[in-house]
Amino acid sequence: MIYNDTIVALATASGAGAVAIIRLSGKDAIAIADRCFESVKKQKTLLNQKTHTIHLGHIVDDKRTIDQVLVSVFKNPNSYTGEDVVEVSCHGSIYIQQEIIQLFLRSGCRMANAGEFTLRSFLNGKLDLSQAEAVADLISSDNEASHQIAMQQMRGGFSSEIAKLREELMNFASLIELELDFAEEDVEFADRSQFQALVEKITFVLKRLIDSFAVGNVIKNGIPVAIVGEPNVGKSTLLNALLNEERAIVSDIAGTTRDTIEDELVIEGIGFRFIDTAGIRETKDVVESIGIKKTFEKMEQAQVVVLLFSAEEFKTESKRLKIEIEKIKNRFPLKPLLIIANKIDTLNVEELDRLNLEFEGVHLLSAKSGLGVEELKDKLIGFVNTGALRNNETIVTNTRHYDSLLKAFEEIQKVKYGLESGLSGDLLAIDIRQALYHFGEITGEITSDDLLGNIFANFCIGK
Structure with missing residues (x-):
């Protein structure tokens, strides 16, 4: 891999817009931009300008003017990539964008690979690897919670916690390694009681970070919620009420929903992906049977299952409902099951009392009128442990980090067991080195071209 040439790419979203930004980075970025730039102030060259300055002028190809632009100059090392960086703000015409990029390519630039600007930032020590990954998470964040976590990680919250543990562990590792050099003199440089306390501290922090992944993963990817039940109980109406729009087709004909319908809703900064499925019932309709099969597949994929039944069902089929609930619980014993009674506006007070008595914890709702919808949202958010988020604690969202934390743990x-067993320093040192290795994998002290390629391939071009 060559990272000392000059690269160029569109930094804003592709397509026409009011303004587009074209970014260059590399040792010749300013010189290349200067050859293509004609300032409104004659005799003004970009090479002689101070860093973090903006200049008005035109991008010119020979004697042909392409566009009037603003050119921002950032000199190394005080730039995003740590190299000389130039950003050209031009009009957002696709034609203008391509003409300027092609001009820079002819002038000595190379088209940037996906994530190459951020990769150079990492290689030049402007970001560690976990911060670089947080850049991609920030770009793709689509709710308040995922944005908050990405911002915290990009600022180095997670990195600093890992770096501190790694530094303390490395200090003790150095003392134990020193003991090996004086093995014949039988001296101890590393206080075993202090080392034991450090290992306990590291164990506690690692457990907290590992446990946070369960919350972080759902915040980052959203929580899939399957809405299931008999046909015509109001699943589509409930979905429309939650989303506050006519997303699903509603009719009095049973089995109208013959395929799954998905949409997303953000509740208190957490994304929920609601899946309105075909109803569960015995049927000879081939198309509806396929929909029912998909219902069970979606229940398997969901993290929360919502079982919806109507007041009419309760009046006549209470026993069958209880059997259905047990079937779902037996088939998906580890999934949270939320039981909802819809159309409760059709029940009298006595019937409501009997409903609450027969189905403990049932949520009462009228999807058509909106009664109980807001309370349902509160129950859904209750399935997510947002305490760590509210307390601004470090939350792990990245699978690669999670895997490295498990290996470090x-x-x-092993180190803890070795200390308790009175293991010799040379054997302790082996396990400590391995723990340090996995810490280093997270922040990028230890990496490989293959790993970097996999990480930055998921970035967008221009970032």
Whole structure:
């Protein structure tokens, strides 16, 4: 891989717009931009300008003027990539964008690969690897919670916590390594009681970070919620009420929803992906049977299952409903099951009392009128442990980080066992080195071209 040439790419979204930004980075970025730029102030060259300055002028190809632009100059090392960077703000015509990019390519630039600007930032020490990954998470964040976590990680909250643990562990590792050099003199440089306390501290922090992944993963990817039940109980009406729009087709004909319908709703900063499925019932209709099969597939994929039944069903089929609930609980014992009674406006007070008595914890609702919809949203958010988010604690959202933390935790447990068993320093040092290795994988002290390629391939071009 070559990272010392000059790259160019469109930094704003592709397509026409009011303004577009074209970014260059590399040792010749300013010189290349200067050859194509004609300032409104004659004799003004970009090479002689101070860093973090903006200049008005025209991009010119020979004697042909392409566009009037603003050119921002950022000199190394005080730039995003740590190299000389130029950003050209031009009009957002697709034609103008391509003409300017092609001009820079002919002048000595190369088209940037996906994520190459951020990769150079990492290689030049402007960001560590976990911060670089947070850049991609920030770009793709689509709700308040995922944005908050990405911002915290990009600012180095997660990195600093890992770096501090790694530094403390490395200090003790150095002392234990020193003991090996004086093995014949039988001296101890590393206080074993202090080391034991450090291992306990690292174990506690690692467990907290590992446990946070369960919350972080759903915040980052959204929580899939399957809405299931018999046909014509109001699943589509409930989905429309939650989303506050006519997303699903509603009719009095049973089995109208023959395929799954998905949409998203953000509740208190957390994304929920609601899946309105075909009803569950015995049927000879081939098309509806396929929909019912998909219902069970979606229930398997969902993290929360909402079972919806109507007041009419309760009046006549209470026993069958209880059997249905048990079937779902037995088939998906680890999934939260929320039981909802819809169309409760058709029940009298006595019937409501009997409903609450027969179905403990049932949520009463009228999807048509909106009664109980807001309370349902509160119950859904209750399935997510948002305490860590509210307390601004570090939350792990990245699968690669999670895997490295698990491996580091495993090695720390070996170190802990070795200390308790009175293991010799040379054997302790092996496990400590492995733990340090996995810490280093997270922040990028230890990496490989293959790993970097996999990470930055998921970035957008221009970032």
